[in-house]
Amino acid sequence: DTAVSQTPKYLVTQMGNDKSIKCEQNLGHDTMYWYKQDSKKFLKIMFSYNNKELIINETVPNRFSPKSPDKAHLNLHINSLELGDSAVYFCASSHGRGRSYEQYFGPGTRLTVT
Amino acid sequence: AQSVTQLGSHVSVSEGALVLLRCNYSSSVPPYLFWYVQYPNQGLQLLLKYTSAATLVKGINGFEAEFKKSETSFHLTKPSAHMSDAAEYFCAVSDQETSYDKVIFGPGTSLSVIP
Numbered sequence: 001d002t003a004v005s006q007t008p009k010y011l012v013t014q015m016g017n018d019k020s021i022k023c024e025q026n027l028g029h030d031t032m033y034w035y036k037q038d039s040k041k042f043l044k045i046m047f048s049y050n051n052k053e054l055i056i057n058e059t060v061p062n063r064f065s066p067k068s069p070d071k072a073h074l075n076l077h078i079n080s081l082e083l084g085d086s087a088v089y090f091c092a093s094s095h096g097r098g099r100s101y102e103q104y105f106g107p108g109t110r111l112t113v114t
Numbered sequence: 115a116q117s118v119t120q121l122g123s124h125v126s127v128s129e130g131a132l133v134l135l136r137c138n139y140s141s142s143v144p145p146y147l148f149w150y151v152q153y154p155n156q157g158l159q160l161l162l163k164y165t166s167a168a169t170l171v172k173g174i175n176g177f178e179a180e181f182k183k184s185e186t187s188f189h190l191t192k193p194s195a196h197m198s199d200a201a202e203y204f205c206a207v208s209d210q211e212t213s214y215d216k217v218i219f220g221p222g223t224s225l226s227v228i229p
Contacts, residue, residue, distance in 0.1 A: 004157070041202055043158075043219040056216055090157055099208035100146045100165045103217065105157030 003027050004106035006091050012112045013081055021076045021109045023091030032074040033092040033103065034066060049074055050097045086113045116141045118207050118220035126226040133192040135223050137205030140186065146208040147188045148217065149179055153201045164188060175199070200227045
């Protein structure tokens with residue numbers, strides 16, 4: 001029974017297209033995150049939601065828009081995809097919005113923009 | 115702003131040898147520190163975390179880390195490496211200076227285990 005799941009696992013698309021990545025967690029957590037991991041494995045937070053409220057919004061292009069329909073789901077929509085968007089995107093969740101909480105990561109979505 | 119550095123982007127050890135992965139942080143307040151492991155083509159999972167209860171923290175799979183305030187370090191060790199330990203390891207610090215909720219990850223260290 002997967003704790004944090006993401007779909008799709010792989011996404012290959014052309015520049016200019018719009019795509020979405022979905023994330024679901026069944027841990028009962030109230031905080032969820034999106035991270036981007038580049039080709040050098042560097043991990044950077046993009047967004048975080050707590051009980052459907054946006055609490056972290058890092059400096060990412062406006063083309064990226066998160067949406068949290070409920071506290072178990074956090075989706076990421078990307079408009080007008082660019083080559084530089086190619087990366088692995090990870091969803092994560094944690095029990096609370098405190099600084100000591102462990103984060104649980106999904107398996108990642110490998111996005112390739114051609 | 116807080117930051118994390120990991121000395122050595124790639125570390126190789128022989129099977130059965132000591133594993134030492136280095137992590138240094140910068141923080142003006144007592145930090146919360148984490149080590150995560152990422153196996154190939156998987157997400158990250160927590161190895162251990164320091165939350166000021168004890169300076170020597172034991173984690174899963176035989177790993178442990180020691181918090182040394184004077185050295186601003188949180189190095190990860192394992193007495194005897196196993197082939198299954200080959201993975202990417204990330205040290206992370208919670209950002210208490212600018213955001214209550216953000217965790218900052220280090221650049222990662224890739225561990226190879228030689229048979």
